[in-house]
Amino acid sequence: MSASPGPSRAQVLALYKQFIKNANGFNNYNYREYFLRKARTTFRKNRALEDPATISAAWDTALKDLGVLKRQSVISQMYTFDKQVVEPLDPKHHSRG
Amino acid sequence: MLRSFGRSVFSRQRLVGAVARRGYATAKVAFDVPLETHTDLQKANEDLAQARSNSAEVIESGSTALKHAYQENTGFGTRPIYLDMQATTPTDPRVLDTMLKFYTGLYGNPHSNTHSYGWETNKEVETARKHIADVINADVKEIVFTSGATESNNMALKGVSRFYKKTKNHIITTRTEHKCVLEAARAMKNEGYDVTFLNVDEYGLVDLKELEAAIKPTTCLVSVMAVNNEIGVMQPIKEIGAICRKNKVFFHTDAAQAYGKIPLDVNDMNIDLLSISSHKIYGPKGMGALFVRRRPRVRLDPIISGGGQERGLRSGTLAPSLVAGFGEAARLVKQEYETDIDHVKRLSEKLTKGLLAIEHTSLNGSPDHRYPGCVNVSFAYVEGESLLMALRDIALSSGSACTSASLEPSYVLHALGKDDAMAHSSIRFGIGRFTTDEEIDYVIKAITERVEFLRELSPLWEMVKEGIDLNSIEWSGH
Ligand SMILES: Cc1ncc(COP(=O)(O)O)c(C=O)c1O
Numbered sequence: 307m308s309a310s311p312g313p314s315r316a317q318v319l320a321l322y323k324q325f326i327k328n329a330n331g332f333n334n335y336n337y338r339e340y341f342l343r344k345a346r347t348t349f350r351k352n353r354a355l356e357d358p359a360t361i362s363a364a365w366d367t368a369l370k371d372l373g374v375l376k377r378q379s380v381i382s383q384m385y386t387f388d389k390q391v392v393e394p395l396d397p398k399h400h401s402r403g
Numbered sequence: 404m405l406r407s408f409g410r411s412v413f414s415r416q417r418l419v420g421a422v423a424r425r426g427y428a429t430a431k432v433a434f435d436v437p438l439e440t441h442t443d444l445q446k447a448n449e450d451l452a453q454a455r456s457n458s459a460e461v462i463e464s465g466s467t468a469l470k471h472a473y474q475e476n477t478g479f480g481t482r483p484i485y486l487d488m489q490a491t492t493p494t495d496p497r498v499l500d501t502m503l504k505f506y507t508g509l510y511g512n513p514h515s516n517t518h519s520y521g522w523e524t525n526k527e528v529e530t531a532r533k534h535i536a537d538v539i540n541a542d543v544k545e546i547v548f549t550s551g552a553t554e555s556n557n558m559a560l561k562g563v564s565r566f567y568k569k570t571k572n573h574i575i576t577t578r579t580e581h582k583c584v585l586e587a588a589r590a591m592k593n594e595g596y597d598v599t600f601l602n603v604d605e606y607g608l609v610d611l612k613e614l615e616a617a618i619k620p621t622t623c624l625v626s627v628m629a630v631n632n633e634i635g636v637m638q639p640i641k642e643i644g645a646i647c648r649k650n651k652v653f654f655h656t657d658a659a660q661a662y663g664k665i666p667l668d669v670n671d672m673n674i675d676l677l678s679i680s681s682h683k684i685y686g687p688k689g690m691g692a693l694f695v696r697r698r699p700r701v702r703l704d705p706i707i708s709g710g711g712q713e714r715g716l717r718s719g720t721l722a723p724s725l726v727a728g729f730g731e732a733a734r735l736v737k738q739e740y741e742t743d744i745d746h747v748k749r750l751s752e753k754l755t756k757g758l759l760a761i762e763h764t765s766l767n768g769s770p771d772h773r774y775p776g777c778v779n780v781s782f783a784y785v786e787g788e789s790l791l792m793a794l795r796d797i798a799l800s801s802g803s804a805c806t807s808a809s810l811e812p813s814y815v816l817h818a819l820g821k822d823d824a825m826a827h828s829s830i831r832f833g834i835g836r837f838t839t840d841e842e843i844d845y846v847i848k849a850i851t852e853r854v855e856f857l858r859e860l861s862p863l864w865e866m867v868k869e870g871i872d873l874n875s876i877e878w879s880g881h
């Protein structure tokens with residue numbers, strides 16, 4: 307990855323979509339909201355990056371973070387709890403028990 | 404949703420194949436076992452409400468009315484909003500992600516140095532130690548792992564004073580410390596040490612002049628907490644550190660509620676010992692650390708003797724999963740510091756403004772020297788416990804959380820000079836990384852409605868509204 311020209315705009319956008327998709331996968335309301343918020347703020351902040359080395363480092367970190375997010379959102383779907391009082395019950399969603 | 408993920412991730416083909424290979428006659432049976440395991444919290448909630456309404460104290464305060472105070476929100480979930488961040492914080496999924504591999508293969512004893520199993524886990528332990536030390540600008544060699552802040556506090560208070568008992572026998576602490584510091588100090592008193600409990604002012608702050616005056620030639624340790632767990636008040640740690648250094652006494656601070664939440668630098672602040680708890684920073688429970696300064700060296704008698712792990716200060720095999728989880732939690736509090744503090748501050752201001760807009764409410768503790776993630780408010784003419792009962796949809800604790808079994812009012816609020824009634828009507832709100840705007844809005848609305856409801860039931864409130872000065876009344880009986 308050392309001499310890579312850095313990710314393209316389309317690649318970054320695709321990665322961002324992956325973050326949103328996986329964050330949305332969290333069954334837990336608070337984790338879901340947090341990772342959605344984090345994805346938005348991180349990508350917005352990194353948009354200002356210019357130095358190729360910094361961009362490349364941010365890209366690598368993001369890939370690692372996406373791995374964590376994917377695993378954890380899957381785990382969150384396996385060990386579920388009741389919905390939170392601020393969360394609307396979605397009838398399309400699975401019911402308890 | 405889960406079913407589809409189950410098919411894609413855990414290939415069905417492979418499962419069926421494995422069964423067929425073993426040649427069971429039942430190979431055709433579809434083992435469509437759901438991967439999901441659901442925990443029903445509502446049941447716990449109902450049991451709790453039941454237990455509470457059965458208790459004698461509550462019946463006296465009129466439990467039928469409380470049933471009306473609690474309203475279910477149809478169309479929404481039932482799990483309460485978690486606002487008890489001072490008791491403990493939710494484990495960050497990123498922390499769990501670092502911990503899992505220690506249960507699926509990385510099981511070596513970190514103290515085994517004859518094979519790679521031990522070497523692997525030892526490497527992870529040392530990485531974690533570095534992350535933990537970095538948050539407070541300490542050296543890795545100065546971090547001793549313990550089972551939590553309770554153990555760290557005991558180790559500091561008992562260990563240091565026992566080591567120096569030949570020449571010194573005096574300990575200074577404050578009245579608003581966590582129970583574990585107060586009890587450890589009391590235990591030392593029983594061992595024959597002299598203990599000074601400093602008073603705090605109405606804002607919960609210690610008086611530096613009083614502190615300096617309390618130091619004697621025989622004083623070996625001053626222990627003052629960085630952030631109070633009930634009222635969120637921040638003590639002037641740097642100033643206390645300077646006083647202690649000047650007078651050549653060791654300075655211990657219980658930073659369970661402060662570590663990773665307010666800026667701490669052990670060198671700049673002249674801290675000699677500092678207690679940390681992992682589960683207050685989104686890490687695993689049952690894990691903590693004690694920072695022990697090396698230069699100038701702080702010496703202490705270990706409480707736990709054994710194989711000499713952790714520089715002989717705390718023997719016993721480490722739990723690498725907990726250590727690594729704690730390390731990741733520490734790395735995250737450092738990495739997310741700015742984001743977290745901005746978020747917490749914003750929500751805290753919103754909540755404080757919303758709650759203080761209700762008449763006859765007041766913020767406990769200093770409004771300026773505080774960690775914003777802890778908001779303690781008194782609602783006059785409302786009983787805190789009744790309010791909590793009417794708030795089954797919000798997980799909160801009253802000021803007396805420490806001794807929640809009894810309805811004894813908080814000793815911390817007493818130390819601030821609050822009367823029993825005020826202490827009884829106080830509630831602590833804890834805000835953290837995972838709290839949302841939506842939740843805060845819900846809480847403000849719920850509290851406003853229910854405080855009003857409960858006050859309508861109170862004869863005192865009627866008098867207040869009629870303009871009768873309650874202090875002018877001569878109470879009979881009791
Ligand atoms: C200030 C303070 N000290 C110590 C503790 C105890 O920490 P632990 O649960 O890690 O033993 C707590 C938590 O309740 C605390 O708030």
